[in-house]
Amino acid sequence: MGAQIREYRQRIRSVSATKKITRAMELMAASRVVKAQQAVRESSPYARAITRAVSAVATYSSEDHPLIGEKDQVKRAGVVIMTSDRGLAGAYSSSVLKESERLIARLRDEEGKEVVPYLMGRKAVGYYKFRGREYAQEWSGFSEKPRFDIARDVGRRLTGDFLKSTEDEGGIDEVHVVFTRFVSMVTQEPEVIRMLPLEVVEGTEPPEPEDLLPLYEFEPSPDEALDLLLPKYVNARLFNCMLQSAASELAARQRAMKSATDNAEELIKKYTRLANQARQAEITQEISEIVGGASALAESK
Template sequence: MGAQIRVYREKIKSTQSMAKIFKAMELIATSRIGKARQRVSASGPYADAISRAVAAVSAQTDIDHTLTTQRADVKRSAVLIMTSDRGLAGSYSSSVIKEAEALIEDLRSRGQEVDVYLYGRKGQAYFDFRQREYKGFWSGHTDAPVHETAVEIGEKLLEEFVKGAEEGGVDDVHLVYTRFDSMVTQEPTSGKLLPMTKEQQEEAEAGSKGPLPLFEFEPDAYSVLDELMPRYIESKVYVAMLLAAASELAARQRAMKAAGDNAGELIKKFTRLRNNARQAEITQELSEIVAGADALSA
């Protein structure tokens, strides 16, 4: 009985230590979510302004530009998948990967080749374990993105898009990430990043307060779109990174709270088992004392 009580005491002690870790990680994630949401709000107006500018140029001119022209025969697509660098965030990364797999399967069913680009070590681990190839990989600060990484990703994707499939590049670019709607709802989503679709242009126009502004282009509209194109993709990638970061922190906060609650239940269970074992030991000792007394008095 004594050995059994010691086992339960060790289990209680180790579970209490884990509960402290879970609580600390929950508090860290909770403290960072507010800043992540502020960064999302701060980046939104710039990204919307870039989208409205591109939509305005497209609406006011009739030019055939790479940014806004859909290619007739898409042979190869790029898919950028945003996961996390660390675990302990519930199903956050697995949900994004599931969404990406569905998109990749859909593209391949149309006869398109797919080049995969990864942001986050969890995505890399998934593809490495299955020995599947990917064309690019970035990591670091998935829960606190830096703009320099978005610029680097945007430049690489834009380079491949401008080359086109005929020259070893891609004909369109897709993005898979987790959209942060609220602390309760984060939705894995996918969408086309390049070229800018008609729906995206209409959405940018609808989001504009009042009619789109009239521009005068110097030296010409084509050159303006050339300058806007890298800024457009960088802003879209960066906003997606910020939304994914807020989603990751919210998922980690929920996961750590659930883990802490489960640890509390385990502590209660082991405490009851320890008390039962102690009571059984005391009962056995009393029985032995009574039996010994009866034997002496006989």
């Protein structure tokens, strides 16, 4: 009986130590997600504005820019997969990987395209390395705190591969991004967007009168304007996706750690109750033994 009580007490100490860790991680995620939400709110208007500007230039110019025009035959598609660097975030990374698998299956099986993955986050890298799959390049170490220089490096690589010929140099014909859109603290949705070639019309709702694209005059030329705007568009959209993913990761981690803390509290209550029951049974047994011994002594006299 004493060994059972010691076991319960050891479990209580172990679960209590785990509870302290999960509680600390919950508080850290809660403090960081506020800054991540603010970063998303600050970057989203710029990303929408530059997309609108590039769409206007592309709509009202007659230039056939390589980053805008649809290719006659799409053979290779690049897929950027954004996951986390660390775990303990619930189903955050697995939902992104599942969405990417559905996208890759559609591109490969239904549309007959060769898929070239670009991985962001250690979870995606580990997922592909464990299964022995090939990928073009990886970036990791910044999922909770995205930096614009990383987005610029990723955008430079994607743009460079997009401009290469798929016949001779192994380039890609289109670029898709799989990330998690931050909707609220309780809702984060995996999403797929096609970044290249540029889709001039975004969304399904008709534009309002004040949202109509203005007419532009270009100086020195539309082609040079597009050369300057398109890299900024790619970098801004990538950075916004990275910020959305970071906020989603922190929100998912906060929920997961809160759930783990609540479960730890329930386990502590359960083991405390079992330890008390074992202690009461031990005391009852000791009293019974004392009473039995006293009765035996009384009868022997």
